[in-house]
Structure formats: structure tokens, C-alpha cells
Amino acid sequence: MKELNQMTLVFDARSVNESFARVTAAAFLSQLDPTLQEIAEIKTIVSEAVTNCIVHGYGDQPGTVRLKVQIYEGRKIRITVRDRGKGISDIPQAMTPCFTTGNEDRAGMGFSIMQGFSDRIRVRSLPGKGTTVVMDKYIGGRDERSSL
Amino acid sequence: MITYETTEGILTVSILGEIDHHTAAGLRTEIDGIIKKHSPLCLILDFSKVDFCDSSGIALVLGRYRLMRSLGGSVELTGLAGNVSHIFEMADLKKIVTIH
Numbered sequence: 001m002k003e004l005n006q007m008t009l010v011f012d013a014r015s016v017n018e019s020f021a022r023v024t025a026a027a028f029l030s031q032l033d034p035t036l037q038e039i040a041e042i043k044t045i046v047s048e049a050v051t052n053c054i055v056h057g058y059g060d061q062p063g064t065v066r067l068k069v070q071i072y073e074g075r076k077i078r079i080t081v082r083d084r085g086k087g088i089s090d091i092p093q094a095m096t097p098c099f100t101t102g103n104e105d106r107a108g109m110g111f112s113i114m115q116g117f118s119d120r121i122r123v124r125s126l127p128g129k130g131t132t133v134v135m136d137k138y139i140g141g142r143d144e145r146s147s148l
Numbered sequence: 149m150i151t152y153e154t155t156e157g158i159l160t161v162s163i164l165g166e167i168d169h170h171t172a173a174g175l176r177t178e179i180d181g182i183i184k185k186h187s188p189l190c191l192i193l194d195f196s197k198v199d200f201c202d203s204s205g206i207a208l209v210l211g212r213y214r215l216m217r218s219l220g221g222s223v224e225l226t227g228l229a230g231n232v233s234h235i236f237e238m239a240d241l242k243k244i245v246t247i248h
Binding site: 015016018019022036037040041043044047048051054055106107108109110112113116 | 166168169170200201202203204206207210230231234235238239
């Protein structure tokens with residue numbers, strides 16, 4: 001499938017940048033004229049993936065997060081979020097609802113929400129090397145709304 | 149940011165703005181401080197002025213539920229709409245808190 005447009009953002013793994021990342025992704029994808037619901041879903045999955053990098057990938061250690069957003073033919077988007085943190089040793093366990101290695105202030109629902117709000121999710125990780133989350137989603141946008 | 153009012157054992161906390169990992173820490177501290185000050189029987193969390201919420205909002209509710217339960221009280225949620233409502237449904241929060 002042919003890529004039509006893309007953007008890449010690299011930023012420090014600081015919690016204050018979670019909002020910056022999701023708003024930037026949503027602004028870039030506004031060219032597809034997504035519905036308000038789709039914008040909310042995009043912002044949410046970006047926020048979850050970036051938060052995972054900061055909380056689980058790097059912990060309290062400094063690092064950078066790379067966010068790539070691609071637009072393909074057929075109104076397909078791909079969101080890739082990558083860290084070079086400690087990685088995940090057991091990906092299926094990490095993706096289990098309510099599982100978290102964080103403290104009680106984490107719900108363990110991040111991957112469930114990413115799965116629920118995207119059409120496809122893939123996770124690649126190597127302990128000590130980092131984690132990459134790739135999420136694909138189809139944007140119906142105004143066309144979908146007008147057909148309702 | 150939050151605003152709150154308390155009436156006859158009911159503490160209503162309205163959350164304003166965005167709930168994510170970055171903002172949740174401050175919200176937890178603020179809400180828990182008010183709970184400990186007023187010792188309500190029921191905590192109502194109002195999400196009607198929340199612009200954005202990710203899974204940090206789920207953890208915020210779960211943590212307040214645990215605190216209120218330890219004090220012999222309960223938690224209710226109101227003002228859920230759109231994405232916030234969808235996320236809370238995914239977490240099946242209605243099993244432990246009343247949702248209006």
C-alpha cells in the first residue's frame with residue numbers, strides 16, 4: 001500500500017510530552033478529516049503508547065521516544081511508537097488486561113485500549129533493547145458520517 | 149484541576165481538563181486530600197468537564213475506590229460521555245462503582 005504522507009517526532013521521555021505527542025498526531029491526521037470520535041481514539045492510543053515508553057520503557061531514566069505517523073492509500077494510518085528502554089520479556093503477559101508492572105496508580109489497561117481503538121496492533125520488543133508498538137487504523141472521516 | 153462541594157456526607161468532585169499519566173498524580177493528591185479532610189460517605193466523581201482521558205483515568209477511579217472502601221464509603225461516577233464512557237466500559241468499572 002502506497003504511503004501518501006508521514007511525520008516523525010522525537011522527544012524526551014517526560015510525562016509533560018504525552019499531551020504534546022497526542023495533540024501533534026491528531027493535528028497531522030486532521031488532513032483526513034476524521035470524526036471527533038476518531039480523533040479521540042487516535043489521541044488515546046498515542047497517549048497510551050507514549051506513556052508506556054515513559055513509565056515502563058525508561059522508568060525514571062532519561063531517554064527519547066520516537067513517534068511516527070504515516071498515511072496510506074485507502075485512508076489507512078499507521079502509528080509507530082518506539083523507545084530504547086528496558087523492553088518487555090513477556091509480551092502476551094504485558095498485553096493481558098489489568099496486568100501492570102507499574103504501581104497501583106496504573107490500571108494495566110493500556111494495551112487493551114490500544115487494541116480496542118486500533119484495527120491492528122503489533123508489539124516488538126527485546127529486553128534491554130526497547131519496544132516498538134505499531135498500530136494500524138482506518139479513518140472513515142466525513143465519508144463515513146455522510147453515509148450514516 | 150478540580151472543583152468540589154460537600155453536602156451531608158456526599159463529596160462531589162468535578163474534574164476539569166485532561167486526565168493522563170502526567171496530570172493524574174496531581175489529581176490523586178488533590179482528591180485524596182479532600183477525602184481525608186471531609187471523610188465523606190460517598191464520593192461522586194464528575195467527568196462532564198473532562199476533555200481527554202486515557203487509562204490513567206481508570207487507575208484514578210480504582211485508587212479512589214480503594215481509599216473510599218477503606219474508609220467505609222462508596223464511589224459514584226457521573227458525566228461520562230464519548231471516549232471517557234467507552235474507556236470505562238472497557239475496564240468494566242460498573243462492577244465496583246455506580247455509574248449515572
